[in-house]
Amino acid sequence: MYHDYDRAKLFTRRAFMLAGGQATLVGALAARMYYLQVVEANKYALEAEGNRISMQLLAPPRGLILDRNGVAMAINQHNYRVLAVPEQTPSIDYTLDQLSRIIPLSDGDRARIHKDARRHRSFVPITVRENLSWEEVARVEVNIPDLPGVVIDVGQSRFYPLEQLGAHILGYVSAPSEADLGNDADPLLELPGFRIGKSGVEKIYDPALRGKGGKSELEVNAVGRVIRELKREEGQPGINLTLTLDLKLQEFAAQRLGDQSAAAVVMDIHTGDVIVMASTPSFDPNTFNRGLSSTEWSELINNPYAPLTNKPIAAQYPPGSTFKPMVALAALESNSVTPDQRVFCPGYVQLGNFVFHCWKHGGHGSLDLVGAIKNSCDVYFYEIARRVGIDRIHDMAVRFGLGSATSIDLPGERPGLIPDREWKRTAMGQPWHPGETLVNGIGQGYVLATPLQLATMAARIANDGYGVVPHVARDAIVGTEAHRRPPPNWPSLEVSHASLAVVRQGMFAVCNEPGGTAYRERITEDGMWMAGKTGTAQVRHITAREREADKKNEEIPWKERDHALFVAFAPVQTPRFSIAVVVEHGGHGGSAAGPIAHDIMLEVQKRMLGIIPTMEPG
Amino acid sequence: MMLPLAPRQPSHFNRTEMTWRDKIWQINWSLIALITAVCGVGFLTLYSAAQGSLEPWALKQMLRFLLGMGILFLVAMVDIRFWMRHAYTLYLVAMVLLVAVQIRGTVGMGAQRWIDLGFIQLQPSEIMKIALILSLARYFHGASLQEIGRPLFLLPPLIMVLAPTGLVLKQPDLGTALMLVMSSGAIFFIAGVRLWKFGMLIASALAVLPVAWSFLHDYQRKRLIVFLDPDSDPLGAGYHITQSKIALGSGGIFGKGYMMGTQSRLNFLPEKQTDFIFTMFAEEWGMVGGLFLLALYVLLVANGYAIALRCRSQFGRLVALGVTTTFFLYFFINTAMVMGLVPVVGVPLPLISYGGTAMLSLLFGFGLVMSAYIHRDVQIGRRGSHED
Structure with a gap:
């Protein structure tokens, strides 16, 4: 029995040592918890908000340009687009087949749509066609029940109703270049499809015409799906610019x-x-807003009458x-x-x-x-x-x-x-x-x-x-x-x-x-x-x-x-x-x-x- | 708490042959209460993980808890000598099952770990955790200090540890392998093996580390590398650790509130109902909640120690401390892992993470602890029979 007593004594001593070791480890856990949840809490809270909240910019309507009598020279036109949400349709091909009976879709369009659909998550709307006519919009609208996943969306694009008249004073808008992105920190420039003034008053008064972007704070989950809108801050539309021209x-x-x-x-x-x-x-x-083909561009550039020069x-x-x-x-x-x-x-x-x-x-x-x-x-x-x-x-x-x-x-x-x-x-x-x-x-x-x-x-x-x-x-x-x-x-x-x-x-x-x-x-x-x-x-x-x-x-x-x-x-x-x-x-x-x-x-x-x-x- | 500094006097009634009535009187209710409390935290968290729903996790987990508690009571009622007598048998069965999963296992999570019995997926490595504790406890129960001092005497238990560890590593299940080695190490330690022998073992282990590295799977190596430098892969393997730290840290002192954790609710937190459930809990309850849970675990472990110290038999002591240490390793490795202190090795948070086998085997283990408590004054002979 004596050795049993020794063994029990040793056991007790060793048990206390083990407990001491474990207590140390628990102490480390508590210290780590303190470090993460108290010392670094603000940093991680920010990161969690960054995870959770996705800011979406709302493009403000660009200011109109009017002549001295209030006649519109530059306006914003509704740009009707047909979008397709892949996850809302059993098959994107089926939807496109249905859609192509209503509005023409080229094979090139189809290839691009499939490419876009693969690149994005299934809830992201894919642009099918842009700049639809009223008639086309109406036809799609009527057939919406037979077009799973199809959404009609209205964007805005710049339009110069007078075409050539006053073009040099107006200038034109176009997608920002790399240099524009470098010089101008306005996040609006990053918006897909956003246009900035590139010449004429569109350029020189661009900040005023552009307005201020609104913000929509969206709660998103880990895969980027929008859960709800948390806050919406309307932007400020660009001011209307009246010219002295008649x-x-x-x-x-x-x-x-x-x-x-x-x-x-x-x-x-x-x-x-x-x-x-x-x-x-x-x-x-x-x-220019639509995008010039290289032939159109070279014709403008090489014309001895210099149509682009004001x-x-x-x-x-x-x-x-x-x-x-x-x-x-x-x-x-x-x-x-x-x-x-x-x-x-x-x-x-x-x-x-x-x-x-x-x-x-x-x-x-x-x-x-x-x-x-x-x-x-x-x-x-x-x-x-x-x-x-x-x-x-x-x-x-x-x-x-x-x-x-x-x-x-x-x-x-x-x-x-x-x-x-x-x-x-x-x-x-x-x-x-x-x-x-x-x-x-x-x-x-x-x-x-x-x-x-x-x-x-x-x-x-x-x-x-x-x-x-x-x-x-x-x-x-x-x-x-x-x-x-x-x-x-x-x-x-x-x-x-x-x-x-x-x-x-x-x-x-x-x-x-x-x-x-x-x-x-x-x-x-x-x-x-x-x-x-x-x-x-x-x-x-x-x-x-x-x-x-x-x-x-x-x-x-x-x-x-x-x-x-x-x-x-x-x-x-x-x-x-x-x-x-x-x-x-x-x-x-x-x-x-x-x-x-x-x-x-x-x-x-x-x-x-x-x-x-x-x-x-x- | 009474410390067994001296051999205990036989108590007033016969501890050798206890009736069921005696045993029920002897149940350690504080152990039951602590287990229930921890599991209760688990139910709450699983309910929150499902965004306020009993489905799919909380309800199932409660049923498993009830089943596990049944097992606990049954195991506790069985005479501790029974467990000692059948320790090696259980070990052999576990070994056979381990080999069996090697041969025809279901492939799950890229690793072969389960045997599907239809109603439950049997994980032989979980059985091995229990069997190994019992076997080592039995081996060292009959050993005198002189015997323990002999290196050759330590060879059989060493093989007993390394054989299943190798098999588990091959599955590959790094977490379980580590736990087998570490809990066995703890048993060796409290059984009285000299410290320098541990030193030698660790030194030789370090020597074979490069060899072990070559046995590791790519994803395991990657996990180790990413653990050492989580920023090296913030969107890949480091994503889990990074998001877990963000969730924990953003919880702050008082948490975001029950069912209000953004990281978990919006799925930034991976595996929130299993391995990363502690993160989710601490995101919603903050450091206060985290420390509370830690305190529950510490009390549970302390209870295990108290029981071990009150056992008269070396077997009971070793089993109680073996199980307790295993339990400690579970929660330490898990919480340290989600806090970015140790690599992500896939160890669940004990009694809380969603999952059947870990819960059942842990409650089985606590059943043994309870049995050790109930039969704490039973004297056990070298081979598990009554000692005259």
Whole structure:
């Protein structure tokens, strides 16, 4: 029995050791529990919520774009889609067979649907067809009892009812690119089918038009099935954007430009409202939303008439004689010439070894400033440009909005170019030639301007020297909010009214005095008379031989023909509107651009006069 | 609690031949109460796991509990010497069954573990857990300390352990194999085997570890690797551990509330009614609930210790502690596993996880503990007969 006593004692000791070991392990369990459920509890609680809750973004409706009269230019269209939920049908093929009796389904569609169905869980709806017509929707709806698993869903897609009209100002929407995703943290961009503005006001006002996404918090289980909606936060629809454009006039201008490669801009000289901004040829922005085929794309890109370019702001032309008012103002303001001083034009002028021709063989004879503008005499302007010097011409042109972007609310505006000595030294590393002053003094050479800049220039002449800036959005859009624009309070350009009056008189003579370069394009309707300036811009150097041959425009290849330009304002007594028309390779400004400007300006006034502008410039 | 520091005096009535009436008087009701409490937690949790339904788990589990309790009482009523006499027979039967599943087993969960008897799926490894405890207890019951000191004397029990362990490993059931080895180790330990011998054994075990690694199945190796670095495979094998930790941690101190566990309700938690039921419980009841359950288990184990210490026979002591230790290993490995402390080895939470065989074999085991308690003063001879 003694050994039994020993054994029992040993057993007891060992049992206590074992119990001690087990107690230690239990302690470890309790410590672990404390660590997980107290120390790390917040982290895991977050992760559990992340597991449980799936955020679904609700796309806000994109703001509409309207013209100044409230006519819709960009709207959202219901996009009817047929979806199929694989788990709700005995066989997806059966459902598709049934469906194909109602709406056409290609083999490609079927293959894609099967692929999608394999990739997703069986409760995820698969898109069968998009953009169904009303009739198709109705037919599917009626047959729903025989179509297991079929659901009709309404999404929204951007639609431009006017198609090509105003396309350049509107721009277009399209799926965000990789770069867009990188630059813009808005989670809406990740939504399948979401579109963002890619050009025009769709782009520049994209944040305001886009609105704010809503949120739906969904409780999902481990396989992703939605159990219920926990919370719904409605988004904020994009604001409706009203433009300053008048669609009727825009349409008129576009038709008037026809199928030429041309641009026309009409703006309010006091407010800066752009009433017409036409660029031909145009494109249909709906195709971008839908997705372009590569042939469509290459056709657009390779078209020599550049349908995608918004020419009023993105095409730069030598302004030709339309630049002469700037030279005249620079000369008057620097007292290099008085309105009454006359210059004799023998048809050419010699400077050093170079001969500079007037456009008129044989010359204009003796001319004062008004006469020189009226006849667009090159020799007169060679002379006063030489007297003023390029730097002062540059200063005056810059004051009138040339040489830098007007900062209109549209993307892709180009700055044009007004040279001076400094510019030539930096850009070309060469000193300025006196002869270049002559060439640039008639708007050739280095000088470049966009049609919008020319319209702005004309507006600033017409409004007696105030720095009006053009815009296309009626309201000032700050971030995602629209505020009414404050009454215009443009800075004075510090140009004397007398000088401006002389230049305006010259422009009046161009249109309204017999012999003026645009006399044939005058407006005769009472109170609508127009004052303007023609321009013909050479796109290549004319050799002496060609000058002798005096070729007709039609005999030259299109690409080498002159650009035709015209700038004007109206009505002459109390100006309200300015216009710039450029017809690329259209020939002579007076004959190619003038009639268009005449027609548009007349139409603008007929439609808009009597509507008093809200504010006079301060 | 009385500690058997001295040989106990024979009590006032005859412990050698007890009547049924005597035995029923001797039932340890606190053991019954604790078992019932733990199982009750199980029913509640299974009810919640089915999202507030007795089907498909809670009701079945209750029926099994009733059956198991019946078995417990029957086993407890049987004289402890009967169990000792038939320990080796039971062991042999279990061995035969283990070999049988090797030969023609039903393939379930990628492992051959069951023999389908029609009404119940018999898991021979569960029988082996009991049989091994009984056999080792019988072997060491008759051994003096001198004998235990002889290495050769330890060879038969070592073979007794390793033979079924090898078979179970081959099934492959890493969890059960580990439990067989560890609970046997505990019996060796309390029987008085010297500590340095354990050291040698562990050292040689470490030496054959690379060999063992080659025997492991790919999924077992993967589990071990993923245990060491759960983030290496957050959506694959590590998913279980990660989701389990999220469920536990998000429960916090007071839990999400009964039937409100999001991880389990939304199926992020795998196997929530079986191996990961502790996670589900702790998600809904928080650390407070988890510690409560842990406390119940500890009380149950402590009760086992108390019973073992009060037994007069070495056999009774070893059986009581063997079963208790097995039970401890069950809940320790399971909870440590779901908390990411040890690899996922597929050990259920004892008396709570849904499943028939584990429940029945555990209650059978507690029946033996109860029998040891009821017959605690019975003196047993070397071969299980009455000692004169």
